[in-house]
Amino acid sequence: MKEKIYTIPVNEAYDKDCECPMCLLESNLEKEALEYNLGAAMMEEDFRGYSDKTGYCNRHFGKFFEMPNKLPLALVLDTHMEEVRKELGKVIKKAPKDGAKSGLFGKKDGFAKELKDCLQNIYDGCVVCGKINSTMERYADVLLYMWANDDAFRQKFDKSKGLCVKHMLLLTDTAPKSIGSRANEFLGAMARKAGNEFDRIQEDIHRFTLKFDYRNKDMEWGSAKDAPIRTMEKLSGYIKDTDDEEL
Ligand SMILES: [Zn+2]
Ligand SMILES: [Zn+2]
Known part of the structure; x- marks a missing residue:
C-alpha cells in the first residue's frame, strides 16, 4: 500500500465538491511552502543555503510580497542576492572589454552563452515550485494507484x-510509469470525463454571457455566476487561493 501521508490528502481532496481535486492539493501545498520558506526555514542553515542558490519564480515572489511581514522576505532576498551577485560576478570576469569586436559572441561557448546560462539559472529556479512539483508527482502516482486498486476511490473518481x-x-x-498496462484504460476514462465536464463548463460560461443581454435579465444564474473563474481554472490550473477549502 502507498504511504498514508499521500493517500489521505488525495482521498480527502476527492471528498470535496470542486472542479479539480489536484488543484486543491496544489493550492494547499503552495500555501504551506510559502509559509515555511518565510517561517521555520529561516532558521535552517542547510535550507537557507539551498534557497539562496535556487531563488524563487515571479509568481512566488509575488505571493511573498502579499504576506504582511516584510522582514523575513528582506532577509531571504538579502542572502539570495549575495549568491546571485557571486554567480554573475564569475561571468562578468570573462566579459569582453569595451570596443572588443572579436567573434566572442559568435562562438558556441562564448560569452553570450555563459551569460545566458547564468541569467537562465537565476530566472528558472524556484524553491516553492520545486517542492510543489515533486509532491504533486507523488500525489499523481497515488491517485493512479488508488484508481487501479481501490474500488471506493474509483467511485469517487467517477463521481x-x-x-x-x-x-x-x-x-x-x-500513468504509464505508475500503472503500466492499465494506463490507457485510465486515460480513456479521464478523457471521457473531461469531455462531459467541458460540456458542462461551456454551458455555464455561455449562460454567463447571455445574462448580459437585457432580454435575459430575469433568467436564473443557475450555476453560471462564477463561470469565468471556473472556466479559466479548468483550462490552466487554479488561480484563486482556496482559503475556505483547507484540507
Ligand atoms: Zn488542477
Ligand atoms: Zn515558483
Missing part, C-alpha cells in the same frame, strides 16, 4: 467533476 488541463497532463505523463 468527481474531473480535472483541469494542467493536472490531466501530469496524470498523462505519470
Whole structure:
C-alpha cells in the first residue's frame, strides 16, 4: 500500500465538491511552502543555503510580497542576492572589454552563452515550485494507484467533476510509469470525463454571457455566476487561493 501521508490528502481532496481535486492539493501545498520558506526555514542553515542558490519564480515572489511581514522576505532576498551577485560576478570576469569586436559572441561557448546560462539559472529556479512539483508527482502516482486498486476511490473518481488541463497532463505523463498496462484504460476514462465536464463548463460560461443581454435579465444564474473563474481554472490550473477549502 502507498504511504498514508499521500493517500489521505488525495482521498480527502476527492471528498470535496470542486472542479479539480489536484488543484486543491496544489493550492494547499503552495500555501504551506510559502509559509515555511518565510517561517521555520529561516532558521535552517542547510535550507537557507539551498534557497539562496535556487531563488524563487515571479509568481512566488509575488505571493511573498502579499504576506504582511516584510522582514523575513528582506532577509531571504538579502542572502539570495549575495549568491546571485557571486554567480554573475564569475561571468562578468570573462566579459569582453569595451570596443572588443572579436567573434566572442559568435562562438558556441562564448560569452553570450555563459551569460545566458547564468541569467537562465537565476530566472528558472524556484524553491516553492520545486517542492510543489515533486509532491504533486507523488500525489499523481497515488491517485493512479488508488484508481487501479481501490474500488471506493474509483467511485469517487467517477463521481468527481474531473480535472483541469494542467493536472490531466501530469496524470498523462505519470500513468504509464505508475500503472503500466492499465494506463490507457485510465486515460480513456479521464478523457471521457473531461469531455462531459467541458460540456458542462461551456454551458455555464455561455449562460454567463447571455445574462448580459437585457432580454435575459430575469433568467436564473443557475450555476453560471462564477463561470469565468471556473472556466479559466479548468483550462490552466487554479488561480484563486482556496482559503475556505483547507484540507
Ligand atoms: Zn488542477
Ligand atoms: Zn515558483
